[in-house]
Amino acid sequence: MTVDEFVSRSHILHRSFTESPAKVIAGDGINLILEDGSRVIDASCGPSVSCLGHSQPEITKGIVSHLQNDIAYVYSGSPYTNGATEELATMLLANKPGGLSKAIFVNSGSEATDAALKLAVQYWHEKGQPQRTHFIARKQSYHGNTIGALCVSGHESRRAYYKDFMSSNVSFVDPCYAYRMKHDHESDQSFVDRLARQFEDEIIRVGPDRIAGFVAETVSGTTLGCLTAVPGYFKAIRDICDRYEILLILDEIICGMGKTGTMHAWEQEGIRGPDIQTIGKALGAGFVPLSGVLLHEKIFDSLSTGSGGLAHGHTFQAHPLACAAAVAAQKIISQQKLVESAKSMGKKLEALLRKEIEPLPLVGDIRGRGLFWAVEFVLSKEHKTPFPIEANFCSRVVKQSLEMGLNILGNLGHTGEYQVDHIMVCPPYTVTDGELEEIVAILKTAIIRTSQPFTEST
Structure with missing residues (x-):
């Protein structure tokens, strides 16, 4: 491997060593x-962050006004609170969506996952x-990407170096990946x-009285590319969790806060x-690092009648400046009705993708919801034949797009049994009709150019 000269010179340890970043x-x-x-x-908002x-x-x-x-800064472990943090929590939870009534604000999605896991374990204590x-x-x-979060992540290449750190109290079941896992002539209900x-078999194998929670992305992100569940899947999961008194923990770090056309993806x-x-x-639209954990009032009730603390x-945690920035972001989203816009503009994006991208010979599937869409590539549409890992097809599409002035996101490494070559198109909620058309036009050209060596040989 040749290390790029700038990367070698820079005092930042860049995530890629081979290319000079612009x-x-x-x-x-x-x-x-x-x-x-x-x-x-x-057109990707980074990894679907800069939604405004x-x-x-x-x-x-x-x-600036907050400063x-x-x-x-106020330390959350001190006997103090602050206005920005309280305001943000009230904005999100005043109406108790789905019974969610309390919030924890931290910096990254990984921290939020760790907090959610610990919260679940404390609840059962x-x-x-x-x-x-x-x-x-x-x-x-x-x-x-923290150790705790990786323990419940079924992302093989990101877990690979750290297998010795992975917890033995996590087991895995299949995702709801209909494109590759649903049998021929199998109905959605049969698949569910x-x-x-x-x-349920895994619950019984482990023992229902040993299980703290089930963790799932409501709409999958970078590993399976904006993958929505087939109708009825989450209802079945919710029912089973209730039957065995297992906590349902939904990860909406990437797909939530309006991205799929409702504030919470689970609402659909x-x-x-x-x-x-x-x-x-x-949550903070990329202007500040911020993530959160929302918990049902029954979780708070158990903590408050038990140890009386977290x-x-x-x-x-609960950094005032970060929360103030998120308050401003959420006010814009509310006042400009941008969640509704994400839903309506998402329909236009879907129509463009299906008209311009879906007919291309190496495009296998287009999926998503709201302004959260992915294109999966295959060598054969008929057989859904995946590209070999070494072909690095989606990364080539990303690179070709960038050369033409379009930033999109590809899959991030080998994630498991199914080789999924996909790119994600997740533009800001403020995107216009003209920008959507330009995005799809550039993407189409990039896919056609990247496809040529593969289509010409068949």
Whole structure:
């Protein structure tokens, strides 16, 4: 491997050593502005983070105002609170969606996952069932990069170096990946029944009285590419969790906060909601690092009648400045009705993808919801033949797109049994009709150019 000269010189340990990163000097709406003056359309919002684009004067104003008129830092472990943190929690939970009534604010999605797992275990301790420490998660899932979060993530390549650290109290069941896992002539209901039986069988194998919770992404992110569950799946999962008194923990770090056309992705699944939910990314719209854990009132009730506190905390938990920035972001989303916009613009994006991208010879599946979409590539549409890992097809599409001024996101490493070559198109909630058309036009050309060596040989 040849290490890039700039990467070698830089005092930052960059995540890739082989290519010199372009320097971003500013943002303008949906665009990134580079040091050479060129513009790149950010159609992925990074890893689906910058949902309001890259320039929002009201958020800048909110941050500056907070620093001028309020406190920059308050330690959450002290006997103090602050206005910004209280306001953000009230904005999110005043109506108790699905019974969710309390929030924990931390920095990253990984921290949120760790907090959710610890919260679940503490809940069972408070309930007098300390033996409930086992979690069931799904294969080819991703919940974060800390050790705790990786333990419940079914992402093989990200777990590989750290197998010796992985917890033995986690087991995995199949994801709801209909494109590859649903049998020929199998109905959606039969597929759901099969996955539900597998989940229940795993509960019985482990022992229901040992299981703390089931962890799942409501809509899968980078591992399976904006994968939505077939109708009825989460209702079946919720029913089984209730039957065995297992906590349902839904990860909406990447897919939540309006991205799928409702504030919470689970609102479209016909369930009452989760017991614990993680949120992030779009919460602060990328202007600050911020994520959160939302918990059902029954969790709080058990803690409050038990030990009377949370056995978990971080130095920068509930950071006032971060919460103030998120308050400003959420006000914009509410006032401009951007969740509704994500739903309506998402329908336009879907129509464009199905018209322009789906007919291409190496496109196998298009899936998503709201402004959260992915394209999966295959060598053969008929047989759904995946590309070999070494072909690195989706990364080639990402690179070709970038050369044409379009930033999209590809899958992040080998994730498990199924080789999934996909790219994600997740533009900001503020995207216009014209920008959607430009995004899809560039993407189409990039896919055609990347496909040529493979289509010409067949």
